[in-house]
Amino acid sequence: TNEFPHPRTFDQPARLRNVLYEIRGPVAEQAARMEAEGHRILKLNIGNPASFGFDAPDVIVRDMIASLPFSQGYSDSRGILPARRAIFTRYETVEGFPEFDIDDVYLGNGVSELITITMQALLEVGDEVLIPAPDYPLWTAMTTLPGGVPVHYLCDEENGWNPDLADIEAKITPRTKAIVVINPNNPTGAVYSREVLQGIVDLARKHGLLILADEIYDRILYDDAEHTSIAALAPDLLCITYNGLSKTYRVAGYRAGWMVITGPKEHASGFLEGLTLLASTRLCPNVPAQHAIQVALGGYQSIEELIRPGGRLLEQRDTAWNMLNSIDGVSCVKPSGALYAFPKLDPEVHEIHDDEKLVLDLLLSEKILLVHGRGFNWPTPDHLRIVFLPWARDLQEAIERFGNFLSTYRQ
Numbered sequence: 001t002n003e004f005p006h007p008r009t010f011d012q013p014a015r016l017r018n019v020l021y022e023i024r025g026p027v028a029e030q031a032a033r034m035e036a037e038g039h040r041i042l043k044l045n046i047g048n049p050a051s052f053g054f055d056a057p058d059v060i061v062r063d064m065i066a067s068l069p070f071s072q073g074y075s076d077s078r079g080i081l082p083a084r085r086a087i088f089t090r091y092e093t094v095e096g097f098p099e100f101d102i103d104d105v106y107l108g109n110g111v112s113e114l115i116t117i118t119m120q121a122l123l124e125v126g127d128e129v130l131i132p133a134p135d136y137p138l139w140t141a142m143t144t145l146p147g148g149v150p151v152h153y154l155c156d157e158e159n160g161w162n163p164d165l166a167d168i169e170a171k172i173t174p175r176t177k178a179i180v181v182i183n184p185n186n187p188t189g190a191v192y193s194r195e196v197l198q199g200i201v202d203l204a205r206k207h208g209l210l211i212l213a214d215e216i217y218d219r220i221l222y223d224d225a226e227h228t229s230i231a232a233l234a235p236d237l238l239c240i241t242y243n244g245l246s247k248t249y250r251v252a253g254y255r256a257g258w259m260v261i262t263g264p265k266e267h268a269s270g271f272l273e274g275l276t277l278l279a280s281t282r283l284c285p286n287v288p289a290q291h292a293i294q295v296a297l298g299g300y301q302s303i304e305e306l307i308r309p310g311g312r313l314l315e316q317r318d319t320a321w322n323m324l325n326s327i328d329g330v331s332c333v334k335p336s337g338a339l340y341a342f343p344k345l346d347p348e349v350h351e352i353h354d355d356e357k358l359v360l361d362l363l364l365s366e367k368i369l370l371v372h373g374r375g376f377n378w379p380t381p382d383h384l385r386i387v388f389l390p391w392a393r394d395l396q397e398a399i400e401r402f403g404n405f406l407s408t409y410r411q
């Protein structure tokens with residue numbers, strides 16, 4: 001007799017039910033179907049520089065290729081030494097960054113993998129993590145997956161999208177273990193002031209919180225924006241800083257990221273042992289991409305050409321920001337860093353009840369793909385995220401069409 005129901009069903013486990021990643025969600029899947037039918041879709045949904053002609057510096061590609069014959073085996077679980085040394089040297093140039101050891105550097109298949117293993121190693125079921133709203137949604141998803149509880153603190157649009165310290169403090173409970181700080185921010189493009197970062201550090205110190213600092217855009221800054229690494233303000237606190245090659249060096253497909261652990265560790269040995277264990281169970285990160293890290297960090301920093309006056313990214317940021325603000329009932333805080341704008345649709349002018357439906361309708365009508373604000377855990381259906389990686393003329397056309405579409409759109 002067959003003891004299993006036939007045919008056997010494979011349902012989604014309950015713990016996955018609230019794990020969301022809308023950037024590649026149902027609307028993006030609809031866009032892929034339309035592309036398969038032959039439509040040309042302008043994809044302003046993913047921060048993937050290479051797909052908009054932002055080529056990586058040649059030396060990085062050449063080093064990756066040259067390393068292939070010598071990268072056939074697994075590496076050390078933390079990553080190869082030359083890459084970790086290059087990361088070590090990089091942080092020597094970051095003002096005030098606390099001292100650390102080579103073994104405090106872990107490489108990953110992108111920051112994404114390191115976020116995933118950090119949360120798996122850190123959280124007991126029911127533990128809370130403070131995460132910004134809006135957020136880069138992987139943080140929320142990977143808090144939820146091991147049974148943690150994401151608690152979203154508000155970033156204040158009226159204050160350049162800086163985190164609201166009073167809201168953070170109000171949301172701290174005895175179960176709060178960590179606070180996630182994404183600076184420069186995805187999706188708002190905010191670069192946080194030193195004062196606000198100091199305020200977060202003070203709260204983390206008072207309540208014994210681990211600081212998780214996602215700084216993957218720390219070298220993508222516009223105008224006179226200055227980036228402060230939060231670890232530099234918290235040498236006495238346990239802090240993990242995440243970064244990688246995906247954005248600044250435009251090799252998102254190589255999957256090369258790192259994290260650096262700073263501050264006292266004695267009180268966190270269980271967590272850190274877990275982290276090392278999970279780093280070993282994934283064996284090691286992609287080895288050829290690890291070889292690209294040293295040359296990327298040590299070579300000419302070509303991102304600077306793109307962000308200074310006359311640079312392509314700066315021009316696109318300006319175009320996107322100006323065009324968005326020219327639409328009736330749309331306002332947008334000027335992004336000071338990263339690759340995104342997060343405009344607001346004034347509810348008095350545009351009554352949107354379902355922002356996901358709005359982006360789907362925009363896709364069907366205009367073949368333009370954006371991501372709705374609630375996909376970034378923003379609480380109300382009145383924001384969208386636009387990636388400003390396309391050429392200025394394409395952005396101009398897309399945002400013009402978006403404005404025309406909005407002017408007659410009703411829900």
Ligand code: PLP
Nearest residue numbers: 047110111112136186244246257
């Ligand atoms: N963190 C932030 C804030 C991001 O925007 C992204 C990618 O968009 C990541 C992490 C993931 O980066 P990686 O390619 O290193 O996995």
